[in-house]
Amino acid sequence: MSFDDLAKNLWPFLLKYLPLESLARVLTPAITQFQLNQPRIWGNPARFINKNTINCCNILINTRCGTVTIEPDVLVGHNVSLLTGTHNYKKRGMSRIKNVPAESHRDIVVETGVWLASGVTVIGPARIGAHAVISANSLFFGNVESGWIYSGTPVVPIRKINFED
Incomplete structure (x- = not known):
């Protein structure tokens, strides 16, 4: 399975079983740090x-x-x-x-x-x-x-x- 296929299949799963606020809380620090260094x-x-x-x-x-x-x-x-x-x-x-x-x-x-x-x-x-x-x-x-x-x-x-x- 390619990364793109994995992402397509994983995203609906995450949205279904994780509240959006929880997902944002988990991902925001990593995304923010990445953007600061770009x-x-x-x-x-x-x-x-x-x-x-x-x-x-x-x-x-x-x-x-x-x-x-x-x-x-x-x-x-x-x-x-x-x-x-x-x-x-x-x-x-x-x-x-x-x-x-x-x-x-x-x-x-x-x-x-x-x-x-x-x-x-x-x-x-x-x-x-x-x-x-x-x-x-x-x-x-x-x-x-x-x-x-x-x-x-x-x-x-x-x-x-x-x-x-």
């Missing part, structure tokens, strides 16, 4: 280049108008948004909504060892230098230097990091 991609998934070795927690990646690259050893907090998308603000109504340039080179590169704290929003085009830290709830666009702490809306440099190793 990047949500809006746009072409082929434009998301993930070389990262660390799980991303509830990250939104918009690839509508550029490529998003995450290098190895990047720490990503909860509810981080990496946005390449844009719209033509000179249009109105549905014309504005539908007018999304496919190739506008609004790429985002997150270099090795970067820490994007929870709530960070990055608007492309942007490059975050290696081992930089962007503090919680910061808004970032443009380029930042390697090895610095940045904070704010928009971000400003706070201080150079004196690494211990």
